[in-house]
Amino acid sequence: MTDLDDIFTARGSVLIAGASINGSTADIAIDETGTIAAIGEDARRAIDADIVIDGSDRLAVPGLVNTHTHAAMTLLRGYADDMLLQEWLSQKIWPLEAHLTGDDVYAGTKLACLEMIKSGTVAFNDMYFFMDRAAAAVDDMGMRATLAYGFIDLGMEEKREAEIKATEALVDHIRSLNNPRIQAAVGPHSVYTVSPEGLSWCAEYAKEQGIGIHVHLSETEKEVTDCVAQFGKRPTYLLDEYGCLTPRTVAAHCCWLDEAECRLLGERGVSASHNPASNMKLAVNRAMPYHWLKQYGANVALGTDGCSSNNNLDIFEEMKFAALLQKFAWNSPTLLPAGEAVMMATAAGARALGIGPGTLTVGAPADIVLLDARAVCNTPLYNPDSNIVYACNGGAVMTVLCGGRVLMHERTVPGEEEIIQEAAAAARSLIERAKNSA
Numbered sequence: 007m008t009d010l011d012d013i014f015t016a017r018g019s020v021l022i023a024g025a026s027i028n029g030s031t032a033d034i035a036i037d038e039t040g041t042i043a044a045i046g047e048d049a050r051r052a053i054d055a056d057i058v059i060d061g062s063d064r065l066a067v068p069g070l071v072n073t074h075t076h077a078a079m080t081l082l083r084g085y086a087d088d089m090l091l092q093e094w095l096s097q098k099i100w101p102l103e104a105h106l107t108g109d110d111v112y113a114g115t116k117l118a119c120l121e122m123i124k125s126g127t128v129a130f131n132d133m134y135f136f137m138d139r140a141a142a143a144v145d146d147m148g149m150r151a152t153l154a155y156g157f158i159d160l161g162m163e164e165k166r167e168a169e170i171k172a173t174e175a176l177v178d179h180i181r182s183l184n185n186p187r188i189q190a191a192v193g194p195h196s197v198y199t200v201s202p203e204g205l206s207w208c209a210e211y212a213k214e215q216g217i218g219i220h221v222h223l224s225e226t227e228k229e230v231t232d233c234v235a236q237f238g239k240r241p242t243y244l245l246d247e248y249g250c251l252t253p254r255t256v257a258a259h260c261c262w263l264d265e266a267e268c269r270l271l272g273e274r275g276v277s278a279s280h281n282p283a284s285n286m287k288l289a290v291n292r293a294m295p296y297h298w299l300k301q302y303g304a305n306v307a308l309g310t311d312g313c314s315s316n317n318n319l320d321i322f323e324e325m326k327f328a329a330l331l332q333k334f335a336w337n338s339p340t341l342l343p344a345g346e347a348v349m350m351a352t353a354a355g356a357r358a359l360g361i362g363p364g365t366l367t368v369g370a371p372a373d374i375v376l377l378d379a380r381a382v383c384n385t386p387l388y389n390p391d392s393n394i395v396y397a398c399n400g401g402a403v404m405t406v407l408c409g410g411r412v413l414m415h416e417r418t419v420p421g422e423e424e425i426i427q428e429a430a431a432a433a434r435s436l437i438e439r440a441k442n443s444a
């Protein structure tokens with residue numbers, strides 16, 4: 007077995023020896039390109055391993071995907087809780103965000119990456135500002151991410167011009183990084199913060215650049231009633247009218263949808279990001295109609311939302327909240343069984359971001375998580391999906407690989423103390439600056 011220090015610095019092929027995959031024990035071979043080359047009997051012959059990881063007492067599962075975050079909001083964790091969404095945003099969050107700097111976003115995004123890696127997430131879909139600094143954090147941490155500048159014009163032409171420039175600058179910057187793990191998306195925030203002109207620019211630009219769209223959709227009832235009052239149609243139709251619903255669109259929340267809207271999202275091939283913890287915390291008072299979205303073929307994945315409305319980035323918790331909320335809200339104990347919750351966090355998430363199948367199969371990117379099979383939450387282990395969704399949280403994650411690179415091993419992530427200290431210092435100074443200007 008390779009030593010802990012060498013595991014993080016060595017590059018090349020990786021053998022995970024004797025891990026449990028879907029109930030049977032198998033070796034996993036990962037080649038130098040970070041792709042799963044073989045699983046099972048062929049694995050030892052497939053590569054001449056540079057790194058060997060002991061997989062005994064480990065459950066191997068695909069890396070988890072978080073399809074809706076505002077990563078740097080880790081700095082606002084616990085800053086304002088227990089409020090109405092509109093008041094929370096306009097009275098607390100937006101005034102504090104006005105003082106955020108690029109350095110803050112770098113420190114906050116690094117803390118978010120650390121938190122995600124520690125809970126088994128390898129890829130995330132982020133919408134925020136100073137996204138060039140978020141990209142630097144993702145690059146340093148070795149994760150995958152799709153990064154969008156949160157486009158908000160509030161119906162003002164001058165602001166729209168600025169948001170267009172910021173969006174174009176981010177897309178150019180990400181292209182210049184030439185990092186295969188980092189991609190750009192266009193991020194029209196929502197129908198209540200972006201004008202029709204803004205929405206249609208975002209859709210055109212995404213199409214022209216061949217990139218995805220990341221948008222909030224029908225989070226609250228007020229969003230829907232205001233949209234109907236202003237535009238005479240529900241938010242889904244407004245987004246569709248301006249071209250924002252595509253197979254590369256991730257729509258976060260999707261709570262207040264009727265059946266016809268779910269059918270349209272399915273027809274357009276949209277991915278819906280379910281964020282049950284945030285939705286319950288902000289009391290949006292309606293659970294995403296998962297049954298309709300599933301029936302009409304929308305791709306339903308999971309997200310945490312930002313750390314100010316969750317307040318963590320643990321997708322294990324999100325799997326459990328999703329499975330429980332759906333059952334409770336729609337009065338159906340058979341709705342969203344454990345196996346489907348795992349699929350939402352893995353295969354559906356990977357499809358939403360276009361990063362491979364999100365499965366442990368030959369030819370797939372080696373995005374692999376090893377869980378402690380001997381942990382209390384995994385004892386007994388009748389059905390791994392059940393333990394993963396209902397009993398475990400991210401604390402059961404021992405090792406994380408992204409594209410064949412080891413990001414965490416035996417729960418150690420290189421540099422974690424500094425990341426925590428720097429984020430804590432950034433948060434302190436942010437609050438200080440906001441206080442001094444008030």
Ligand SMILES: N[C@@H](CCSC[C@H]1O[C@@H](n2cnc3c(=O)[nH]cnc32)[C@H](O)[C@@H]1O)C(=O)O
Binds near residue numbers: 076099133135157284
């Ligand atoms: N260009 C914008 C930045 C937008 S970033 C995305 C925004 O989404 C906000 N946000 C976070 N969580 C939610 C949510 O649940 N609903 C709506 N907006 C949210 C977040 O605080 C941030 O302001 C500007 O100049 O203000």
Ligand SMILES: [Zn+2]
Binds near residue numbers: 312
């Ligand atoms: Zn959000």
